[in-house]
């Protein structure tokens with residue numbers, strides 16, 4: 668039996684099943700969007716001087732979710748204000764948005780409300796949004812507590828976790844969770860319950876024994 672939106676043969680050949688999803692990284696300049704993507708794609712950290720993204724860049728990564736191949740096309744957007752009109756044009760086609768702030772930069776956290784307004788204005792209504800507090804490896808210069816991130820995410824009804832492109836903390840998990848949500852939305856049976864993204868990440872973090880104090 669073929670599913671409607673994909674070319675998946677769900678019962679007979681699940682491994683041949685695949686679909687493409689667009690995931691967009693957004694947030695202020697310098698929060699670590701490019702580094703998060705490089706960590707996810709190549710397993711490395713871009714140390715050294717900070718080169719700001721110009722316009723938009725993208726990379727693909729195929730993930731296997733329950734024997735289904737989910738190809739993520741990940742768009743790394745420029746956080747700088749002067750490229751905003753370029754990024755606006757891409758929102759409409761995004762299936763998921765990873766919205767980042769930097770836990771060592773209060774302004775990047777305060778700007779999350781403005782980013783969410785912009786998402787509301789330009790993205791599809793049912794877009795998956797996840798808030799990420801990046802640079803969680805930094806201890807001495809941290810100015811945004813994890814609880815503050817959780818509170819803001821709750822207020823806007825979006826899932827949340829802290830990440831570190833430097834140490835790799837929760838990077839794979841953030842993309843896996845989004846890929847699972849997208850796979851679920853695309854392939855779910857009518858009577859199947861909704862995928863609970865926050866529950867999934869909390870459970871995975873508990874299993875890994877990390878990140879919740």
Ligand SMILES: Nc1nc2c(ncn2[C@@H]2O[C@H](COP(=O)(O)OP(=O)(O)OP(=O)(O)O)[C@@H](O)[C@H]2O)c(=O)[nH]1
Pocket residue numbers: 694695696697698699700701702703713714715716717718719720721744745746747801802803804805830831832833834
């Ligand atoms: N300690 C630490 N530094 C990080 C982390 N992620 C990124 N950085 C540093 O933060 C700076 C900015 O990272 P980028 O990934 O280029 O930031 P960006 O959000 O892509 O910036 P724009 O392209 O201007 O939008 C770089 O100097 C990185 O080395 C992290 O998780 N921990």
